[in-house]
Amino acid sequence: MPEILASVLDGLLIGLVYGLAAIGLTLIFGVMDVVNLAHGAVIALGMFAVYLLFGAGLHPYLGLFVVALIGLAFGVVVYLVAVRPIINAPPLMTLLSTFSVSMIIIGVGTAVWSTSPYNVNFPVTTLRILGYTVTSARLVAALAAVLVTGFLYYFLYRTTLGKAVRAVANNREAAELMGIPSQQILAISFGIGTALAMLSGALIATLFPFTILSGGIYELKSFVASVLGGLGNPTGALFGGVILGLIEGSVAPFIKISWTNVIEFVIFVLILLFFPTGLFGGRR
Amino acid sequence: MSAALEIRGLEAGYGEVQVLWGVDLSVAEGRMTTLVGANGAGKTTTLRAVMGTVRPWKGSVRFYGEDVTHLSPHTKAQMGLVLVPEGRQLFADMTVEENLEMGAYSPRARKNLAANLKRVYQLFPRLEERRAQRAGTLSGGEQQMLAVGRGLMADPRVLMIDELSLGLAPVLAQSLFGTLKQLKEQGLTILLVEQNVHLALALSDYAYVLAEGRVQIEGPSREVARNEEVRRAYLGI
Numbered sequence: 193m194p195e196i197l198a199s200v201l202d203g204l205l206i207g208l209v210y211g212l213a214a215i216g217l218t219l220i221f222g223v224m225d226v227v228n229l230a231h232g233a234v235i236a237l238g239m240f241a242v243y244l245l246f247g248a249g250l251h252p253y254l255g256l257f258v259v260a261l262i263g264l265a266f267g268v269v270v271y272l273v274a275v276r277p278i279i280n281a282p283p284l285m286t287l288l289s290t291f292s293v294s295m296i297i298i299g300v301g302t303a304v305w306s307t308s309p310y311n312v313n314f315p316v317t318t319l320r321i322l323g324y325t326v327t328s329a330r331l332v333a334a335l336a337a338v339l340v341t342g343f344l345y346y347f348l349y350r351t352t353l354g355k356a357v358r359a360v361a362n363n364r365e366a367a368e369l370m371g372i373p374s375q376q377i378l379a380i381s382f383g384i385g386t387a388l389a390m391l392s393g394a395l396i397a398t399l400f401p402f403t404i405l406s407g408g409i410y411e412l413k414s415f416v417a418s419v420l421g422g423l424g425n426p427t428g429a430l431f432g433g434v435i436l437g438l439i440e441g442s443v444a445p446f447i448k449i450s451w452t453n454v455i456e457f458v459i460f461v462l463i464l465l466f467f468p469t470g471l472f473g474g475r476r
Numbered sequence: 477m478s479a480a481l482e483i484r485g486l487e488a489g490y491g492e493v494q495v496l497w498g499v500d501l502s503v504a505e506g507r508m509t510t511l512v513g514a515n516g517a518g519k520t521t522t523l524r525a526v527m528g529t530v531r532p533w534k535g536s537v538r539f540y541g542e543d544v545t546h547l548s549p550h551t552k553a554q555m556g557l558v559l560v561p562e563g564r565q566l567f568a569d570m571t572v573e574e575n576l577e578m579g580a581y582s583p584r585a586r587k588n589l590a591a592n593l594k595r596v597y598q599l600f601p602r603l604e605e606r607r608a609q610r611a612g613t614l615s616g617g618e619q620q621m622l623a624v625g626r627g628l629m630a631d632p633r634v635l636m637i638d639e640l641s642l643g644l645a646p647v648l649a650q651s652l653f654g655t656l657k658q659l660k661e662q663g664l665t666i667l668l669v670e671q672n673v674h675l676a677l678a679l680s681d682y683a684y685v686l687a688e689g690r691v692q693i694e695g696p697s698r699e700v701a702r703n704e705e706v707r708r709a710y711l712g713i
Binding site for chain 2: 352356359362363365366367368370371372373374
């Protein structure tokens with residue numbers, strides 16, 4: 193019994209990191225109706241970013257701040273190059289365009305790092321919480337995910353710029369009529385979504401080995417988590433991530449790990465069929 | 477009297493369909509000007525082309541003498557050319573106060589945010605009572621109050637209002653027109669598009685009658701209101 197609970201606790205902690213990745217995806221969709229298919233590749237970039245910074249002597253947790261800034265800048269560039277010119281075109285266009293970005297990142301990444309696994313090797317301790325053993329890395333990753341989400345909410349609900357992001361998400365034309373430079377806001381939003389994806393990748397890199405292709409599975413998990421929580425709803429996405437983590441944690445002691453994906457996607461389909469706006473309602 | 481807003485030969489449309497065929501119109505500073513006409517005459521398109529949410533094909537828009545024809549809508553709004561759009565277009569998931577705050581987004585308006593907020597709450601005490609409520613949950617009349625209030629938060633030098641009374645109960649429409657009269661008396665320059673022609677002509681100083689994408693008749697509102705030909709041919713009253 194304690195092993196199961198330990199596994200569930202592990203699942204809860206990793207679920208928060210999934211949730212962070214999902215928030216990045218759902219934020220971009222909520223603000224501009226773009227499904228960012230480069231999400232997974234960007235998560236992988238976050239993994240390699242923290243790896244390179246670590247190689248340059250920066251502690252992974254300090255590296256997170258740098259990764260966030262890189263993510264913000266990279267996201268703005270991707271928006272300007274690949275999304276802005278077709279922001280008013282049919283959705284298929286932005287799907288193809290962000291998919292192309294994904295292929296380019298993975299292509300270049302494969303050329304530079306091949307597809308062999310890397311890891312960020314830094315000292316990790318184990319802690320005992322309520323009698324259960326968890327690694328400090330997992331605890332910090334989960335804590336960081338919660339903190340970043342908190343910051344995001346502070347930004348969206350307490351700052352003028354953040355409120356402008358919500359205004360543009362609500363009604364882009366009305367925002368423009370009120371003097372809000374909507375294209376600038378869209379670029380910033382894409383930057384934030386990208387930064388969140390890279391941060392989640394960086395956190396995952398402190399837990400597991402990774403390759404340039406590792407982002408794919410987390411992109412899929414982000415989709416499931418976002419849809420669970422209602423596309424466009426950041427809190428929902430976080431809870432969606434936690435639900436995924438809990439499912440993984442609870443089934444891990446009993447079945448092979450590869451089955452968790454099957455279970456998750458069965459749930460995904462069921463949610464789409466019976467709760468098309470998610471468990472927590474659609475965009476806010 | 478100098479013109480706050482000067483529209484010359486404005487042509488615009490949607491896709492292949494031309495709606496405006498050369499609209500000439502000017503809005504005098506400190507006055508209320510109204511643009512009336514039947515449905516489909518191009519009133520809303522005129523306002524949208526002035527703001528730039530519909531791209532003008534030809535013609536020019538001058539705002540206090542400056543050519544603003546091809547500036548983006550948000551730049552014009554920041555300069556003080558503000559449109560309260562048809563159908564309110566509120567930020568439905570944001571609170572009343574957040575909507576008002578977004579009205580004051582431009583650096584020019586942000587400086588006066590506190591004073592303007594007080595002023596809007598004085599004009600519409602109802603909004604203050606509902607400040608923390610989501611805009612989407614307001615009644616139709618309250619939503620229109622919020623749309624006007626949000627426009628006022630932008631510190632307009634010219635306020636354009638598209639269909640103030642559309643879909644509102646007569647009592648509410650009357651009360652909103654009362655507010656508009658107050659604003660006019662405070663010296664605000666207003667361009668009003670309104671389907672309630674009686675009220676619009678009664679309240680405004682100068683009127684333009686739009687039909688088939690052109691201004692057909694213009695003059696002081698009182699004269700336009702008395703003009704039998706206008707009443708029959710263009711206004712259906």
